[in-house]
Every structure is written in structure tokens, then in C-alpha cells.
Amino acid sequence: MPNRTDERRRGAVRQPSASATRQTKQAAPAPQAPPQKGAERHKIRFADQRRNWTRNHVNVAAKAYHRLWASPLSTFMTLAVLAIALALPGALLAGLKNLQELSANWGAEPRISLYLHTEVQNDKAEQLSRELLLRNDLAAVELISRDQGLLEFRQSTGLEDVLQYLSDNPLPTVIVVLPLDKSATALPILREKLAAMPEVDEAVLDMEWVQRLSAFVAVSERGVLVFGTLLAFAVLMVVGNTIRLLIENRRDEIVVAKLVGATNAWVRRPFLYTGAWFGLLGGVIAWVLIQVSLLLLEPPVERLAELYESQFEISGLGWQGSILLILVSTLLGLAGSWLAVGRHLREVEPR
């Protein structure tokens, strides 16, 4: 911020009163140079300050970008490492989002299966199911008779041979009910109530696997968080190390700049922009990697969903996810270079 601090600069080294006259004298024989009267010169500079400051930033950012491609191979390798380190948590996050969607869709319909005592007769069971249908806390009731159950069991398991050895149908009559209130607190209470009915042997809330799935999702969430944090550190270190090498390479330039009055901010700025560029470009490449991998995964996932008769469709990062990925990677690049610059620029002083 050389311009912004111009005022301070003037304060830093106070000129004796003689300097004003001396300055005009100095400028006179140089026709190209504008008049050096302090006040006038300062006024022009003040008006230009903001514009110059912005222009300086744009220039520095552009120069930092072009400098990246002065050594394309090392830049490319750094970007590849960054992209992979960023793509891994990004892809996991996308996967997690898909899993959450999946569990949200399936968890919407908890069912309670009522296994009746085997001695309850068919007509009694039917009567019970009609009674249940009249209850105002159930949305639907389905009766699966013992014979029907046996048939389904045969079809789905193929254990026909085993069943032949049984003299009697071992399966109980089952009534599957769909509760109206699907909240996690109401369901167990309803289950208790239904289990207390004399005909019911056991009432099983078919939600355990949904709970397990959501617990699994929670574990994955934590995993992605831990993994992502580790890889974020990796990004910080990679950018930091790259910037450290850049500082080493440009040592002479930094020394000369400091000798002719560069502030720490001025010296720091190009390196910070370089770090931000690394982050931004690494993030964009990571985004491409994730999208391509999802495209590759799409056909088999579709086939899998088909087999489960599900409408599930794999979804990418989406707008929010993409912007988040690129924003986070840019900030990581900036932070990494900030760390390196803070540590190593102090060591580069003119001697």
C-alpha cells in the first residue's frame, strides 16, 4: 500500500524548512520532470491514490499469474498435487451428499411389523387387521397370512428343500402397519401400544436399519471432516513450501526492493497472489477431477439403482458445493502462502 501510506512517509522523515526551496531549485533544470512543489504534487498523488492502489493489485495479480507459467512443469506438478489433495475430500463430500439423500428418501417410511401368535386363526387375524384400519394413528395396514408368508419366503430364498422337511408352516401371520406420525419419539410409543395387544407376539419397528444407516452417515461425515482437515493441512504445506522456494529464488529482487524502500506489504503481495492462484487453479482442477469421476460412476450406479427399483440418481457437487470447493481451496492457497511469507520474508533483509 505504498500510496495509502504516503502521508506517513512524509511524516517519517521530516524535512527541514529549507527543503521546499531546495526542491524547486532541483526540479528547475529538468524540463521533463513536473514541478516539485510539495503541496501540489501531493494533491495529485492523493487523488490518484485509490486508483493506483487498485491498479497495483491488478498488476501484481496478473504478474503473479504469468510468473506461474514461466516454469510450467513445476507449476503443473504443484497444481496436480493440490488438485488431488482437494479432490479427495471433495469427492467424499459429494459421495456423502448422495448417501444422505438416499437415507432421507428411505427413512421416510418407517413400518411396524406385528408378528401374531401362531395360534391366532386366519379369520381372527383378518378381524384384527380391520380393527387396526379403523385406528386414527395408522395410515395403512397390510395383512400377510401364514400361507402367503410361506409362499413369499419360498420365492425369495429358494429354500424349498428345507421347507419340505417341515410338517407344519412355521411362519406366523404378520400385519404390517404404516404409522401416521413418523417422528422418532412417537414411533417407539406406538410400537409399545401395538405390542401390548393380546394377539400380538412381537412388534418390530422396521426403522433400525434406517437408524443404522443414519449412524453410518454420521460416521462418514466425521470421517470426511477428519480426512478433509488432514488434506487441508497438506494443501497448506504444499503451497507454503512452493512459496518458500519462490522466495528463495527471488531473494535478490526482494533485497533490492527493500533497499529502495519497499514495505513488507509490497514485498509480500506478489507471493500472496501466487498462493491464491495456486489455490484457485488447484480447486478448479479438483472440481474437474470430481465431475469426471462422478461421470464414470454414473452408469454402474444407475444399474445398481435399477436393481433396487430405485429412482436414485447420482448427483454432483452442485452449485453450492462447487463454489465452496473453489472458495475453500483459494483461501487455503492464500493461507499457505501467508504462513510461508510470514516465516521466510523476515529472513531476507539487505545486509
Place this chain on the structure above:
Amino acid sequence: MIRFDRVGKRFVTGQDALSDISFDLKHGEMAFLTGHSGAGKSTLLKLIMLMERPTQGSVFVGDQDLSSLKSSEIPYLRRKIGVVFQNHQLLFDRTVFDNIALPLEISGYSPEDAARRVRAALDKVGLLTKEKMTPVMLSTGEQQRVGIARAIVNKPELLLADEPTGNLDPSLSEEIMRLFMEFNRHGTTVLIASHDLNLISRMRNRILTLKGGRLVAGA
């Protein structure tokens, strides 16, 4: 413009580079600083630039006591001082123009304003036609003149030079010295460290002589 008040500099090794230096350099004055190598010439210049801080006494530039300057204020002090180095400290991956423009870029001049000032400085050192070259393509004398152009492009009130003619033959050295005298005539305070007694005795300027870190003549 520069005032040293009983200044001493002891290195961490315990060695005394300078001791009990007191002198006063007036505005618009031109002086030479001489002595054998190791007598403390460079150290003295570094104290003015705040590349080193004194261990004793105080240094004033303008009316400013340098010991009161925080390190964040050092850049603004350096912008007021033009420095020419013996090894000229040019950047070899930049053109002559860009080398000279560096101090202006740092001070935040607009590109148009900077270009005008760079050309004016190049004109003064007689290298107007070589602005697009890189320093490698220039002779040693020309490189030194680029260094001088960079030192004066900001129109500093104070110009310091550390052995500016160290690597040059006598005629080139004289030419460079004339350049400094020219700037001095226009009001710039000039302090030149040089061990070329032959050359500087002909200039009839004030001569500060250092011996073993003490000022033995010229104070």
C-alpha cells in the same frame, strides 16, 4: 541533513566497527568518506540507511532521529535516500527501464508519471537509448550509471554511494564523479564512500577520513 552524534557500532562478535563518530553534513553539501577497507565506511552508510542500527549514540537524517524509527517506518526513510552500490544491485532479469522504475513502482507512481521520470533519469546518466536492454548487455560503467539513475529517479534529498567507482577505470571513474557533482549542484546532498584518494583529492570537496572505526579527519 545527516548528523552523527557520538555514534558507535559494535557487532555481536564484540568487534567495534565504528566508535565515537560525530559529524554534521549540511543540506546540499557533498562529501567523501574515505579510509582503508575495513575502516567502517560501509557500516557508516548502512547506519544512515538503517540496514544496521548503532549500538551507541544517535544518527539523524533530516531532523529525524533514526533510533525513534520503528522498523515499519524504515521503507519510508529509504525512499528519501538514493543509494548507489559498488556491485550496483541491479536485477538482471529486467530491462534497464524496469530496474530504474522499481523505486517509483514501490512508491506508487502511476505508470505514465513513472515512465516520464525514468526517461528523465536515463537522460541525465546518458543512457536514454538503452532502456530496453538488460543490464547484462551493458558495460560495467553503463551498469553503474543505471544504478545511479535508479538512485536518483525518486529525486531523493540525499544520495549515498558506496565505492561507486570501485570497478571502473580512471576516466570512467571521473565521469561518474562528475555526474554526482552535477546532482549536488542541483541541491542534492551527496555522501560518497571511496578509497580512491587520488580521484577524490582532485574534487576539492570535504573529506571524512575513517581509520579503525574512528573519524580522524574532516569532522
